Amino acid sequence: MAARLVPVSDPADPRLADYVRLRDVNLRKSLEAEHGLFIAEGEKVIRRAAGTGHPVRSFLTARRWVEPLADLLDAADAPVYVADDATVEAVAGFQVHRGALASMERLPLPPVEDVVAGARRILVLEDLVDHANVGSIFRCAAALGIDAVVLSPRCADPLYRRAIKVSMGAVFAVPYARMSGWRDGLGALRSAAGFTLLALTPDQSAVPLDKAPLGERVALMLGAEGDGLSSRWLAEADEPVCIPMSGAAMANGVDSLNVVAASAIACHALMRS
Amino acid sequence: MAARLVPVSDPADPRLADYVRLRDVNLRKSLEAEHGLFIAEGEKVIRRAAGTGHPVRSFLTARRWVEPLADLLDAADAPVYVADDATVEAVAGFQVHRGALASMERLPLPPVEDVVAGARRILVLEDLVDHANVGSIFRCAAALGIDAVVLSPRCADPLYRRAIKVSMGAVFAVPYARMSGWRDGLGALRSAAGFTLLALTPDQSAVPLDKAPLGERVALMLGAEGDGLSSRWLAEADEPVCIPMSGAAMANGVDSLNVVAASAIACHALMRS
Numbered sequence: 001m002a003a004r005l006v007p008v009s010d011p012a013d014p015r016l017a018d019y020v021r022l023r024d025v026n027l028r029k030s031l032e033a034e035h036g037l038f039i040a041e042g043e044k045v046i047r048r049a050a051g052t053g054h055p056v057r058s059f060l061t062a063r064r065w066v067e068p069l070a071d072l073l074d075a076a077d078a079p080v081y082v083a084d085d086a087t088v089e090a091v092a093g094f095q096v097h098r099g100a101l102a103s104m105e106r107l108p109l110p111p112v113e114d115v116v117a118g119a120r121r122i123l124v125l126e127d128l129v130d131h132a133n134v135g136s137i138f139r140c141a142a143a144l145g146i147d148a149v150v151l152s153p154r155c156a157d158p159l160y161r162r163a164i165k166v167s168m169g170a171v172f173a174v175p176y177a178r179m180s181g182w183r184d185g186l187g188a189l190r191s192a193a194g195f196t197l198l199a200l201t202p203d204q205s206a207v208p209l210d211k212a213p214l215g216e217r218v219a220l221m222l223g224a225e226g227d228g229l230s231s232r233w234l235a236e237a238d239e240p241v242c243i244p245m246s247g248a249a250m251a252n253g254v255d256s257l258n259v260v261a262a263s264a265i266a267c268h269a270l271m272r273s
Numbered sequence: 274m275a276a277r278l279v280p281v282s283d284p285a286d287p288r289l290a291d292y293v294r295l296r297d298v299n300l301r302k303s304l305e306a307e308h309g310l311f312i313a314e315g316e317k318v319i320r321r322a323a324g325t326g327h328p329v330r331s332f333l334t335a336r337r338w339v340e341p342l343a344d345l346l347d348a349a350d351a352p353v354y355v356a357d358d359a360t361v362e363a364v365a366g367f368q369v370h371r372g373a374l375a376s377m378e379r380l381p382l383p384p385v386e387d388v389v390a391g392a393r394r395i396l397v398l399e400d401l402v403d404h405a406n407v408g409s410i411f412r413c414a415a416a417l418g419i420d421a422v423v424l425s426p427r428c429a430d431p432l433y434r435r436a437i438k439v440s441m442g443a444v445f446a447v448p449y450a451r452m453s454g455w456r457d458g459l460g461a462l463r464s465a466a467g468f469t470l471l472a473l474t475p476d477q478s479a480v481p482l483d484k485a486p487l488g489e490r491v492a493l494m495l496g497a498e499g500d501g502l503s504s505r506w507l508a509e510a511d512e513p514v515c516i517p518m519s520g521a522a523m524a525n526g527v528d529s530l531n532v533v534a535a536s537a538i539a540c541h542a543l544m545r546s
Contacts, residue, residue: 140534145519168529173522210545243541246418249446256441261413261537264530268516268538272483 003073005066008081011090016081018103019060022092022161025131029157036106038159042098043069048169050076054104060088061100069100076102106159112150112185115177116193119147120217121270124189124197126152126233127224128259134158135166136260137222142170144267149176150219152185186221186236195219199229199237200266202256206240209269213239220266225259276346278339281354284363289354291376292333295365295434298404302430309379311432315371316342321442323349327377333361334373342373349375379432385423385458388450389466392420393490394543397462397470399425399506400497401532407431408439409533410495415443417540422449423492425458459494459509468492472502472510473539475529479513482542486512493539498532 008016018037021027032038037057040046050056056076063082066073073080089095116122123146128134134156141149149158155178157163158171179185189195196215200222221237223229234240243257243265257265281289291310294300305311310330313319323329329349336355339346346353362368389395396419401407407429414422422431428451430436431444452458462468469488473495494510496502507513516530516538530538 136531136534140530143518143522143530144516145522243417244544245416246544249416249418257413257416257537258409260533261409264534264537265541268541271517271519 003066003070003076003080004078006079006081008083009087011087013081015058015079016060016083016091018057019091019101020093022101023094025160028160032106032157032160037103038106038164039161040102040104041096041100041161041165043072043100045164045169046100046102046104047072048172049102049104049164052172054107054172057103057105059100059102060091062088065099072100078102109177110175112177112179112188113192115148115175116150116189116195119175121146122148122150122195122217122219123263123267124150124152124186124219124221125155126221126229127154128156128222130225131156131160131163132166133225133259134160135163135171137263138163138167138170138174138176140260140264140267142167142173144264145271146174146267149174150185150189151176151178153179153182183232186233189219190238193217196239197221197237198239198241199223199234200262201228201234201240201242202245203240204242204245206242208244209241209266210272212241212269214270214272218270220270222259222263222266276339276343276349276353277351279352279354281356282360284360286354288331288352289333289364291330292364292374293366295374296367298433301433305379305430305432310376311379311437312434313375313377314369314373314434314438316345316373318437318442319373319375319377320345321445322375322377322437325445327380327445330376330378332373332375333364335361338372345373351375382450383448385450385452385461386465388421388448389423389462389468392448394419395421395423395468395490395492396536396540397423397425397459397492397494398428399494399502400427401429401495403498404429404433404436405439406498406532407433408436408444410536411436411440411443411447411449413533413537413540415440415446417537418544419447419540422447423458423462424449424451426452426455456505459506462492463511466490469512470494470510472496472507472513473535474501474507474513474515475518476513477515477518477523479515481517482514482539483545485514485542487543487545491543493543495532495536495539 040049056078058078059080195217198220313322329351331351332353468490471493
């Protein structure tokens, strides 16, 4: 199939509506939910998203990228909007350096029970706000052999453009699902799927992560930036676990890791068995 | 001492020259080097920087922050430029949310040998480019008990505003120094100070970090984003070490961690003895 190249030059062209103001988080949240789409940026990410079965709605790219991306553009049954850099920037709201943008269709997320079936090591993310952090955590999870990720109902969207980008496409490699309810989500993981719930906390009186008993199935819970896990989720956990901090650091007031660093250490620790 | 409040309203006021275009990395590099200054943003960071002996050249803040920061402003022998939000934004190039900016004097960096004297666990950073990554690594280093950080001659500056901010002020808690020469810097660490040099590499044939022999004094070397350690530094190391990746991830092409995640795991591993 040959790519359907469509020259465009008007930033207000309604055919480019999928790509407007990509850095406007609130606008994008509602626009992407309404139309069931997400934006993939750059060749590698687009290939990975397409490879996991996400249909392409359209591409938006500059003329000079059409040739290098020919096989990708040809393979998709979707219009390729070709514009100059100024037009792309006027639509997207920033300079796109990675060659191409693709608007792609979201697939229905599987139920939590399907995603965790057969999984031995999972992460459960409660209410993370920052998309880059969610992306980084997926990258760690993928590299360090986490089998699945479960998101709280309000956790930031792994298919937001920046999350995908920071994950290096790992959001397409690690199966994930979103709980339908915050109150009973953890209970279902434990009772139906038999996971031991470990809650990562900065509290240094908790069991050090490296010494925590790892059962057959372990769910490691990570809380929001700043606030950490909610008290309800902490209370529901089987065991609070901590990453030991240096005594000097505690005295100095430098007594915490950001959630990405903490999750990297935690994923690594979960690999030990 | 009472704060010297100086109302300003012209973004081109030469007294505000220290604060211009804070997001223009190239401009800031040369301006800050020329004047021997750095910019601290927000109360916590300013207090930490002042607490480690960095003299304040001036403050720039909005009127509403003068009262909450009174003790800090009073304690410094420096003018407090008070401007409305629009003026601050016009000078700095972005909206400053954290209350106050301070222009502070850099102190001469100590020689490498002074910084590593008495240290058992150090990081050596080769040519990192991203200031946020450098800041994150300092935060990990501080929290996880790393004694000192040594920078290659070209490694990004820990006192760049964004590095300080991301580090949560940890750049003032962990002693650091910069090598004068890239070619003989490592040799000096080994021969003069007796450090075992471990080179962190994605190469999965290297010794897993958790199994690496940790001698009395260990220097863990981290390379640049993307490229990793130079072949020269890799060859000079006593032992290449790796973080084991999941087999499935390798097959999937999701086979690397970003340098912050890797450094978090590495710092944690160095704590084990």
